[in-house]
Amino acid sequence: MIDPLSVFLLLLSASTPILFAALGELVVERAGVLNLGVEGMMITGALAGFAVAHATGNPFAGFVAAAVAGAAISTLFAALTQAFLANQVASGLALTLFGLGLAAMFGKPFEGVKAPPMPAGPLGINWIVWLGLLAVPAIWWFLTRSRRGLILRGVGENHEAAHALGYDVRLTRLAAIAFGGAMAGIGGAFISIATVLQWTEGMTAGAGWIALAIVVFSNWTAVGVLAGAWLFGGVTVLQLRLQAAGVNVPVQLLSMAPYLATIIVLVLISGRQKYSRRAGAAAPGSLGQNFHALR
Amino acid sequence: MKRRTLLAGAAALSALIAAPAMAQDEPLKVGFIYVGPVGDGGWTYQHDLGRQAVEAEYGDRVETTFIESVPEGADAERALTQLALAGNKLIFATSFGFMDPTINVAAKFPDVKFEHATGYKRADNVATYDARFYEGRAVIGTIAGRMTESNKIGYIGSFPIPEVIQGINSSFIHAQKVNPDVEMKVVWAYSWFDPAKEADAAAALLAEGVDVILQHTDSTAPLAKAQEAGAIGFGQASDMAAFAPSPRVASIIDNWAPYYVERVGEVLDGTWESKATWAGIGDGEVEIGEITEAVPAEVKAEAEALRDAIGAGEYHPFTGPLNKADGTAWLAEGETASDEDLQSMNFYVEGITAQIPQ
Numbered sequence: 001m002i003d004p005l006s007v008f009l010l011l012l013s014a015s016t017p018i019l020f021a022a023l024g025e026l027v028v029e030r031a032g033v034l035n036l037g038v039e040g041m042m043i044t045g046a047l048a049g050f051a052v053a054h055a056t057g058n059p060f061a062g063f064v065a066a067a068v069a070g071a072a073i074s075t076l077f078a079a080l081t082q083a084f085l086a087n088q089v090a091s092g093l094a095l096t097l098f099g100l101g102l103a104a105m106f107g108k109p110f111e112g113v114k115a116p117p118m119p120a121g122p123l124g125i126n127w128i129v130w131l132g133l134l135a136v137p138a139i140w141w142f143l144t145r146s147r148r149g150l151i152l153r154g155v156g157e158n159h160e161a162a163h164a165l166g167y168d169v170r171l172t173r174l175a176a177i178a179f180g181g182a183m184a185g186i187g188g189a190f191i192s193i194a195t196v197l198q199w200t201e202g203m204t205a206g207a208g209w210i211a212l213a214i215v216v217f218s219n220w221t222a223v224g225v226l227a228g229a230w231l232f233g234g235v236t237v238l239q240l241r242l243q244a245a246g247v248n249v250p251v252q253l254l255s256m257a258p259y260l261a262t263i264i265v266l267v268l269i270s271g272r273q274k275y276s277r278r279a280g281a282a283a284p285g286s287l288g289q290n291f292h293a294l295r
Numbered sequence: 296m297k298r299r300t301l302l303a304g305a306a307a308l309s310a311l312i313a314a315p316a317m318a319q320d321e322p323l324k325v326g327f328i329y330v331g332p333v334g335d336g337g338w339t340y341q342h343d344l345g346r347q348a349v350e351a352e353y354g355d356r357v358e359t360t361f362i363e364s365v366p367e368g369a370d371a372e373r374a375l376t377q378l379a380l381a382g383n384k385l386i387f388a389t390s391f392g393f394m395d396p397t398i399n400v401a402a403k404f405p406d407v408k409f410e411h412a413t414g415y416k417r418a419d420n421v422a423t424y425d426a427r428f429y430e431g432r433a434v435i436g437t438i439a440g441r442m443t444e445s446n447k448i449g450y451i452g453s454f455p456i457p458e459v460i461q462g463i464n465s466s467f468i469h470a471q472k473v474n475p476d477v478e479m480k481v482v483w484a485y486s487w488f489d490p491a492k493e494a495d496a497a498a499a500l501l502a503e504g505v506d507v508i509l510q511h512t513d514s515t516a517p518l519a520k521a522q523e524a525g526a527i528g529f530g531q532a533s534d535m536a537a538f539a540p541s542p543r544v545a546s547i548i549d550n551w552a553p554y555y556v557e558r559v560g561e562v563l564d565g566t567w568e569s570k571a572t573w574a575g576i577g578d579g580e581v582e583i584g585e586i587t588e589a590v591p592a593e594v595k596a597e598a599e600a601l602r603d604a605i606g607a608g609e610y611h612p613f614t615g616p617l618n619k620a621d622g623t624a625w626l627a628e629g630e631t632a633s634d635e636d637l638q639s640m641n642f643y644v645e646g647i648t649a650q651i652p653q
Contacts, residue, residue, distance in 0.1 A: 010495065010498050014491075017491065040328065076431075104332065107334065111334045113537060114519075114537050169609075195490070195519070195520075196494055197519035197522075198336070198514075198516070200488075200515070201332035201334040202492070205490065205491060236495055237498075240495055240496050240498075241502065241503075243481065244480050244482050245479065246648055248650045251483060
């Protein structure tokens, strides 16, 4: 009755914004930084991307601008937490509020104008969706197989030890935060440039918070992030499709499912942690802690 | 002697302080709370145009403030209280979900007047106002019925409340009138404003073969999706002219300005009373935006004739014979629906196969 392929195609596009944002946050958290400003960075990217795409007529230029803008606003968080050692939770929340307000203010002239159409990529799937899918193995490879990725994880697991070994904790974290900002920016721009084709205030509507939940759900792995993004995106798409097909489904139950899954995964993780703490599992050891080199 | 001068001085001083509060030219403070951002290009945007019309009409005699993006629920009570404490004497709460918070806060501020949009609970200092959106829905339903080639019309609903269900029924009745084979598919977004979700909802409808999309959510995202797929849609709450001439082939515009200007004027001259206002096309509160050239001339003429008939009060969109979806009789031949019936509408009319979520 419902063609699974069409559901899958819808799912790919629905999950792309949260996939980008969550992959970025994954790298940030693996470096030991908890940045709750994902929503603020996404909306900044959504506006900057839309503005540039509209001005140049080129959607891809928009995505580049979104990445730059996301990274730029994330340096604010980086400065607060890495240089001034401010509390990461408070700084992250401030970044979200600041980003939403800033975008609302600068977005006024772009209300009511349309984005240029986006050319379809291979197999009729948006280029940015492909980019997101390619980013998953790339980040997996970076985090588990590359030297720099191992250093980044080392910094996140135990920043004192990484520092003692001579790695620059602060620089590593700065780079990770900027990367997270760029990814969140692209995710936000996907909503404004590829999905909605217009700028509206507050258009990310909480996607940044879902991305944060997905990172926890993923147990801090790239493949887990993909699974989480597809679960969240898939449930959204599926419940809408079932409704459109006239199937009487308890919508509330379906909408609840991803959050329930996150809680279950959290319980399972905490259970496993008691018995074994092997590499590649559960939260980075120094997550959310500020680092100050004493020696 | 000294004490007397002091007393006199104090009296003069207190008179000075009190004077501005009693002076006639103290502006009337009017507050608004909005459910979305003023830049949503839809529902909230139209309410804010109404607020601006009040400022333009009365100039220095009024002072308006608004709080935007207020979530429906407990937070609304905080926002309303904040406005009341700030000295606003007339407060407009512009979304259905602000109903109970408005009633609660109004009980605490008996000298502040409240106006609640689209609700049904009133008090001595709480009036309600609403627009007969279903009149506009009848017009665009007619266009939808004529324009669909797949005979499938999609409807993106926000929440299953009477106001939205009226719209679905009215659109369907009039689409079916001009196209007996038409089918209505309904998707609930459970949000008034969530562009990404509205886009997904539109995509789901399009995947079901729908080629005309109606929406009762506030963003332009469904129109963008419709355009990608070569389908058509309608502006909702606001004109959404950026998407004209296609996919936006017409629109329902909420024009709150006349009502806001009138009610603020009544507070200024002291004649304000709590009442329920439900105005439609005839009063200019519901407008049909320009029907574009994407619609054939005869369909446009038909839709405009229907609009004028409704506006003139010659035709009621809910005129019998009409049955409920479960097959029971609702309106007899020639009978029209009462306002009470409409305001508590919780059923689909016969022919809609979807179910209202409970």
